[in-house]
Amino acid sequence: MTENNGTIKLKEVTKNYPNGVAALKDISLTVQTGEFVYLVGQSGAGKSTLVKLLYRELVPTSGEITVNGFDLQHLREREVPKLRRTLGVVFQDFKLLPKMTVAENVGYALHVLGKNNDEIRSAVTQVLAEVGLEAQADHFPDELSGGQQQRIAIARAIVNSPQIVIADEPTGNLDPKTSAGIMTIFQRINDRGTTVIMATHNQQIVDELPHRVVEVVDGQIVRDEEGGQYTHELDNNA
Amino acid sequence: MNWTTMRNHLHDSFKSIWRNGWMAFAAISGVAVTILLVGISLALVFNVTKLSHDVENDVRVQVSIEPKTTDRQEAALKAQLQKIKHVDQVTFSSKENELKKVVRQYGNSFEMFNGDDNPLSDVFVVRATDPEKTVAIAKQAKKLDHVARANYGGTQTKKLFKTMNGIRNWGMAFSVLLLVVAIFLIANTIRITILSRQNEIEIMRLVGATRWYIRWPFILEGAWTGLLGAILPLVIIDFGYVSVYNGVGQQLTTSGYHLLTPNALLLPLNIALIVIAMLIGSLGAAVSMRRFLKI
Numbered sequence: 001m002t003e004n005n006g007t008i009k010l011k012e013v014t015k016n017y018p019n020g021v022a023a024l025k026d027i028s029l030t031v032q033t034g035e036f037v038y039l040v041g042q043s044g045a046g047k048s049t050l051v052k053l054l055y056r057e058l059v060p061t062s063g064e065i066t067v068n069g070f071d072l073q074h075l076r077e078r079e080v081p082k083l084r085r086t087l088g089v090v091f092q093d094f095k096l097l098p099k100m101t102v103a104e105n106v107g108y109a110l111h112v113l114g115k116n117n118d119e120i121r122s123a124v125t126q127v128l129a130e131v132g133l134e135a136q137a138d139h140f141p142d143e144l145s146g147g148q149q150q151r152i153a154i155a156r157a158i159v160n161s162p163q164i165v166i167a168d169e170p171t172g173n174l175d176p177k178t179s180a181g182i183m184t185i186f187q188r189i190n191d192r193g194t195t196v197i198m199a200t201h202n203q204q205i206v207d208e209l210p211h212r213v214v215e216v217v218d219g220q221i222v223r224d225e226e227g228g229q230y231t232h233e234l235d236n237n238a
Numbered sequence: 239m240n241w242t243t244m245r246n247h248l249h250d251s252f253k254s255i256w257r258n259g260w261m262a263f264a265a266i267s268g269v270a271v272t273i274l275l276v277g278i279s280l281a282l283v284f285n286v287t288k289l290s291h292d293v294e295n296d297v298r299v300q301v302s303i304e305p306k307t308t309d310r311q312e313a314a315l316k317a318q319l320q321k322i323k324h325v326d327q328v329t330f331s332s333k334e335n336e337l338k339k340v341v342r343q344y345g346n347s348f349e350m351f352n353g354d355d356n357p358l359s360d361v362f363v364v365r366a367t368d369p370e371k372t373v374a375i376a377k378q379a380k381k382l383d384h385v386a387r388a389n390y391g392g393t394q395t396k397k398l399f400k401t402m403n404g405i406r407n408w409g410m411a412f413s414v415l416l417l418v419v420a421i422f423l424i425a426n427t428i429r430i431t432i433l434s435r436q437n438e439i440e441i442m443r444l445v446g447a448t449r450w451y452i453r454w455p456f457i458l459e460g461a462w463t464g465l466l467g468a469i470l471p472l473v474i475i476d477f478g479y480v481s482v483y484n485g486v487g488q489q490l491t492t493s494g495y496h497l498l499t500p501n502a503l504l505l506p507l508n509i510a511l512i513v514i515a516m517l518i519g520s521l522g523a524a525v526s527m528r529r530f531l532k533i
Contacts, residue, residue, distance in 0.1 A: 055444070078448070085446035095441055099257060109445040114243040156445070 005068055005086075006033030006163040006195040008054060013063030015049055015219075023049040025219045027063070031197060033163070036190045038206050039199040040230055041216035047199040050216065051168045054197070055089050056080050068163055085113065088157030088165040092172035094149045096141040096156075103128065103137040106155045113160070127159045131185055147178035154185055158194070165189055167198040176204055183209050203230035243451070251458035254431070255466075261434075262463060265427035265519075269467025272420035273515050276413045277475040280507060283409040285497050290402040292495050294369045299376045302359040302386040311384050312360070319364055322378050324371035333358040359386055417518055424522025428460055432526055456523045464519025468512050475511075476504050 008031040015024040023046045031037050039047045052058040053065055056072050065072040068086045075083060096105050106127060107120040115123075128134045131151040141149050150170060157165055167186065171179035183205050190196045200206060206213060206229065213228035214221055255262045301319060303312060312330075319328045336358045341348045351357060364379065366372045372390045379388040432439070442452050480500050487497040 081443075081446040081448045081451075083446075084444060089444050095437065095444070097438055097441060108441065111246055112442060112445050112447040112451060114240050114246075116242045160445075 006193070007031060007066070007068070008164065008195070008197065009064070009066040010050075010053075011064040013053065013060045013065060015046075015053060015058065016061045023219050024053075024060075027216075027219075027221055029214060029221060029224070031195060033195055034190070034193045036187075036196045036211035037198070038211055038213045038230075039197065039216060040201060040206060040213055042201065045216045046219040047201075047216050048168055049219075051166055051197075051199050054164075054166055055087055056083055085160060086163055088154075088160065088162040090150070090153050090157050090165065090167040090170045092169035094141070094146075094153045094173075096149055096152055098141055101138050101140055102133060102144070102152050105141065105152050106159050109156050109160050123159050124155075127155045130158075130188070131155045145178070146174050147181060150174060150178075150182050151185065154182070154189075158189055162194065164195040164197065167196070167200075169200055169202075170198065171200065171202050171205060179205055180208070201230075206230040247454040247458055250455040251462060254435075254455060254459050255462055261427060261431050265424055265431075265463045265522075266467040268423040268427065269420060269464050269515055269519060270470050272416050272423070272518070273468045273511055274471035274474060276416050276514065277471055277507065277511050278478075279409045279413045279416070280510070281475065281479055281503060283406050283413070284503060284507070286402050286405045286409070288498050289490075289495055290399060290406070293398060293402075297366070297369045297372045297390060299364040299366070299372060299379055300387075300389045301362040301364055301379045302389070303361065304384045304386045305359060307360075307384040315382060315384050316362060318382050319362055319379060322364075322375055324367045325364055325375060326367040327365045329363045329365075331361050331363055333360050336361060417514065420518050421522050421525065424460060424463065424519055425525040428456065428463075428523045429526040431459070432456065453524070453527050456527055457520045460519035460521070460523030461516040462519070463522075464515035464517070465512065467519070468515035472508050472511060476500075476508070479504060 008029070010027055010029045013024055013027045014022070016022050027050070039050060041047050049058065053060055053072070054067055056067075056075060060073065063073075067083065070079075070083045070086075072083070097108070100108070103121075103124050107124045110120045110123055124137070125134065128137055131154055133148060133151050133155065136144060136148065141152060144152070150173075154170075165186070170186070171182055174182060179202060186196055186198065187209060210227045210229070212226050213223065213230070215223035215225075301315075303315065307315070316328055316330070319325060333356050337348065337351060337356050340358070364375060366375050376388040376390045379385055439452055483497055483500055490497060
């Protein structure tokens with residue numbers, strides 16, 4: 001499994017919802033260790049479905065998915081937690097626990113692994129320093145701004161040193177300046193060799209921090225471009 | 239599971255009861271009412287079982303001797319009674335002694351039958367080795383000479399057994415029904431606390447918590463809910479039983495029957511009720527958890 005750490009492979013993946021909606025149609029995609037990939041496309045294009053397939057919140061209707069060496073098609077329910085421990089997931093709505101302090105929220109991912117309090121404390125202190133929130137460790141999420149809350153969510157996602165960080169519209173609720181700050185953190189995470197795959201429709205961040213762009217339209221990949229812009233050059237020229 | 243994880247679960251479960259304030263109070267109250275009713279019902283069932291054993295072991299055949307039977311004939315009759323199969327003991331009781339028993343049981347007005355007016359007979363009280371053989375012994379005793387009647391209180395005893403069995407069976411059925419109702423009551427209450435913590439469960443799953451890791455705090459929370467809910471009813475049952483024992487128990491003792499002593503009943507009953515309360519709490523939590531753990 002080690003040689004596959006940080007890689008994502010999708011082969012002819014289709015996902016149909018029970019209501020008949022075909023969210024993804026025959027998608028193939030390979031992401032290598034240490035890559036930074038933007039998944040772009042309009043709302044309803046299938047980006048979130050693709051993201052959910054990666055952390056096994058959804059199971060594909062057909063096709064093969066391998067994430068961090070886990071064959072998701074054949075992964076048993078009780079092995080799903082093992083997969084998720086190798087991933088960090090960040091959402092638009094932060095998904096923080098309001099009754100826990102910043103430090104408790106971040107330490108939660110380690111708490112679940114049965115780490116002892118000393119290990120948790122030391123890892124949390126380190127990761128909060130990385131996202132610039134060490135002074136807010138004892139605050140509750142509601143006392144902080146949206147940008148700071150997203151930093152907590154990122155800290156929680158990386159505290160376990162995952163090989164892949166998956167982000168679903170992480171700047172969706174943030175203003176441009178705050179978004180830029182959040183993107184700096186994602187870039188730093190990627191610079192350490194962690195694979196980052198981010199679904200977004202924030203044109204500004206994609207254009208200002210160029211990386212590989214995978215565009216999804218109507219459940220199909222229509223563009224896969226290294227160092228691309230949010231919109232295709234031809235569209236821009238039009 | 240290592241000690242740190244277990245300690246975290248324990249800590250989380252206590253914290254959760256505290257955080258869920260009123261919901262936890264509602265669940266604890268539900269358990270309290272159930273445990274009180276189950277406790278009373280079980281105390282009744284255990285005592286009825288004991289009394290029915292007492293009565294069962296106390297069934298004797300009263301062999302009334304015909305008037306004008308001589309002492310020699312009485313001695314011969316006693317020997318014949320002793321020879322009947324399954325007879326354990328034959329005791330003589332004079333008609334004066336029998337009258338005293340009646341007076342003791344039904345009041346002084348029966349003293350007017352003293353002396354020559356005494357309509358009762360001398361009796362042999364025959365005890366069987368096995369209470370079930372009583373009827374057969376009575377039938378055989380009836381056939382012997384100088385026997386006026388051989389009475390074992392048949393219909394009355396049967397009625398008593400029937401009533402006691404009824405109380406025992408209905409009591410048990412009532413307890414089981416109450417427990418099932420309590421499990422659903424707790425399941426529903428814990429479901430509300432789970433709903434309020436759905437976010438937390440979702441995050442737990444996202445960061446790679448196993449199903450059992452997610453379940454444990456809720457199951458422990460259910461167990462503590464059960465334990466806390468059991469405290470008040472146990473106090474009520476313990477004090478209540480001691481007063482009942484001192485009141486009704488004394489009256490029964492004069493009739494030769496005894497309730498279970500508080501020492502004999504309360505410790506096992508308390509332990510059983512605590513275990514039951516914690517089990518129904520945990521089961522309730524487990525029932526509620528099922529639908530929230532589907533991935």
